[in-house]
Amino acid sequence: xxxxxxxxxxxxxxxxxxxxxxxxxxxxxxxxxxxxxxxxxxxxxxxxxxxxxxxxxxxxxxxxxxxxxxxxxxxxxxxxxxxxxxxxxxxxxxxxxxxxxxxxxxxxxxxxxxxxxxxxxxxxxxxxxxxxxxxxxxxxxxxxxxxxxxxxxxxxxxxxxxxxxxxxxxxxxxxxxxxxxxxxxxxxxxxxxxxxxxxxxxxxxxxxxxxxxxxxxxxxxxxxxxxxxxxxxxxxxxxxxxxxxxxxxxxxxxxxxxxxxxxxxxxxxxxxxxxxxxxxxxxxxxxxxxxxxxxxxxxxxxxxxxxxxxxxxxxxxxxxxxxxxxxxxxxxxxxxxxxxxxxxxxxxxxxxxxxxxxxxxxxxxxxxxxxxxxxxxxxxxxxxxxxxxxxxxxxxxxxxxxxxxxxx
Numbered sequence: 001x002x003x004x005x006x007x008x009x010x011x012x013x014x015x016x017x018x019x020x021x022x023x024x025x026x027x028x029x030x031x032x033x034x035x036x037x038x039x040x041x042x043x044x045x046x047x048x049x050x051x052x053x054x055x056x057x058x059x060x061x062x063x064x065x066x067x068x069x070x071x072x073x074x075x076x077x078x079x080x081x082x083x084x085x086x087x088x089x090x091x092x093x094x095x096x097x098x099x100x101x102x103x104x105x106x107x108x109x110x111x112x113x114x115x116x117x118x119x120x121x122x123x124x125x126x127x128x129x130x131x132x133x134x135x136x137x138x139x140x141x142x143x144x145x146x147x148x149x150x151x152x153x154x155x156x157x158x159x160x161x162x163x164x165x166x167x168x169x170x171x172x173x174x175x176x177x178x179x180x181x182x183x184x185x186x187x188x189x190x191x192x193x194x195x196x197x198x199x200x201x202x203x204x205x206x207x208x209x210x211x212x213x214x215x216x217x218x219x220x221x222x223x224x225x226x227x228x229x230x231x232x233x234x235x236x237x238x239x240x241x242x243x244x245x246x247x248x249x250x251x252x253x254x255x256x257x258x259x260x261x262x263x264x265x266x267x268x269x270x271x272x273x274x275x276x277x278x279x280x281x282x283x284x285x286x287x288x289x290x291x292x293x294x295x296x297x298x299x300x301x302x303x304x305x306x307x308x309x310x311x312x313x314x315x316x317x318x319x320x321x322x323x324x325x326x327x328x329x330x331x332x333x334x335x336x337x338x339x340x341x342x343x344x345x346x347x348x349x350x351x352x353x354x355x356x357x358x359x360x361x362x363x364x365x366x367x368x369x370x371x372x373x374x375x376x377x378x379x380x381x382x383x384x385x386x387x388x389x390x391x392x393x394x395x396x397x398x399x400x401x402x403x404x405x406x407x408x
Contacts (some may be wrong), residue, residue: 018124018152022098023053024371026082028116029105030054031061033321034130037360038105043069043076045364047372053080055095086112089119096123101367104129109136110209117144117155124151126370128363132162134256135213138220141381149380156387158260159366160359164384165189165334165401166257166279167264168393169349171385172403174271178341182274185339186237187257188250188282191332191354232266234258235278242282244337244346250280264385272340282335327353335406346406358401365395 027042029035031054042052054062062081070078082098084091086106096102096119106112109131120127121144131137137157148155158167166187177183237252258279265271322330330353338345351358366384369375373391384392397403 018100021100022051023080023082023100024050025052025101025103025367026055026095026099027052027079027103027105028055028084028095031056031058031065032105034356034360035105036065037356038103038364039065039069039079040072041360041364042368043073043079045368047368050372051080053082053099055082055084057083057085059083086115089115092116092119093123096120096125099125101126101128101371103363103367105363107131107133109133110139114140114143121148121151121153121155124153126154126156126367128156128159128366128370130160130162130359130363131157132256134259135209135216137256137259137381138213138216141220142216142223145381152379154370154379154387155381156366156370156384157381158256159363159384161332161354161362162255163257163260164362164366164392164396165332165349165351165354167260167383167385168396169334169336169347169403170261170277171264171268171389172349172393173336173338173345173347176345176347176405176408177338178343179270180272181341183272183338183340184235184276185261185336186235186250186278186280187261187334187336188242188245188248188280189253189257189332189334190248190282192330227266229273230266230269231274232262232271233274233276234262235276237278237280242337244344245282245335248282248284250282253279253281255279260383264383267383267386321356322353327357330354330357332358343408345408347404348406349401349403351401358399361399362396362401365399366392369395 025042025046027035027038030039035056039054046052054065056062059081062083066078066081082095084095086092092115096116102116102120102125104113104116104127106116107130109129110133113129113131113136117127117140119125140155140157144155158164166189169187170185173185174183237250239249239251242248242250258277261277261279265275265277331351332354333348333350336347338347366388369388369392373388375388375391378387393403
């Protein structure tokens with residue numbers, strides 16, 4: 001099935017007041033576990049002269065966070081404070097109008113995300129999130145892409161482990177292959193880490209809404225239209241042992257990542273006239289592979305039944321996170337194999353703790369790139385590769401991710 005082509009739009013002139021807004025970046029959800037890590041990163045990496053604020057529902061918690069940040073780095077200006085609540089649309093609108101870029105770590109996004117997307121699309125404010133929920137991204141495209149195009153807002157979803165290593169990993173890989181030829185790429189992710197409670201809750205929510213998600217995805221494809229003069233194709237793949245990855249077993253992985261990769265491929269002509277992508281999890285043995293398939297299947301079935309779904313969700317706190325020592329022991333890698341013009345190119349993206357440490361770096365650098373880098377003049381809903389490309393690739397490498405060519 002060919003992936004439809006996002007219609008890149010040139011951004012209109014920025015609203016005349018945008019450069020004069022009080023904050024370059026506002027971080028919404030700053031008092032949560034991941035939000036706190038993002039706040040610490042911004043404190044250390046905001047360029048001199050930049051301005052930012054932390055935002056959330058509780059003034060008391062926000063003041064406490066600001067006090068902690070000030071104690072950690074007393075020589076750095078403390079962030080401002082913005083009180084806003086998902087259930088108060090006017091507070092979100094006010095927050096959006098106060099910033100050039102808004103970061104949100106408040107998920108699951110299907111449950112909490114739409115009002116802020118709406119506010120940013122209306123205000124012409126750039127927006128980044130951590131969603132791994134395909135239905136949310138599709139709904140936001142259907143409802144707010146056109147408004148964001150008109151206002152000049154850049155709406156960029158999936159700016160964490162979902163899906164920057166995969167999206168920019170393929171973007172980097174395409175720089176290594178011959179130009180203008182058909183390219184078949186597959187990616188395989190391997191991680192040793194504790195993933196976030198928010199990610200788990202989002203995944204269960206997606207399993208519970210598979211039929212609705214499929215309907216919304218179809219509507220999005222119809223709205224975007226098909227690729228013209230190019231073929232962009234998703235490949236389902238099958239479980240198999242892969243010699244190119246040192247004998248690891250690969251299991252098809254139905255995450256948002258391949259959808260993001262294919263949208264970048266459709267938007268960027270540098271991906272060539274005929275591009276396909278398959279996405280896998282890489283594991284060490286067929287037993288683990290089989291157990292993973294069975295486990296995911298069981299969760300998907302259980303999520304369809306309300307009482308069972310409630311019991312599953314009770315097992316993991318959506319706001320909890322691992323200790324610093326556990327994060328320090330965590331790591332991930334995503335290996336890409338590209339077949340193009342008779343050549344096989346193998347690349348890899350790797351880093352530390354994917355669910356928290358690297359994710360907080362990636363979303364912070366995405367916001368910093370939108371705020372301060374010289375980027376393509378586009379607006380609407382965009383992917384990270386489409387919106388920020390080389391600028392973000394350089395930023396996340398400086399932030400600690402490794403992009404390397406293993407063989408050509």
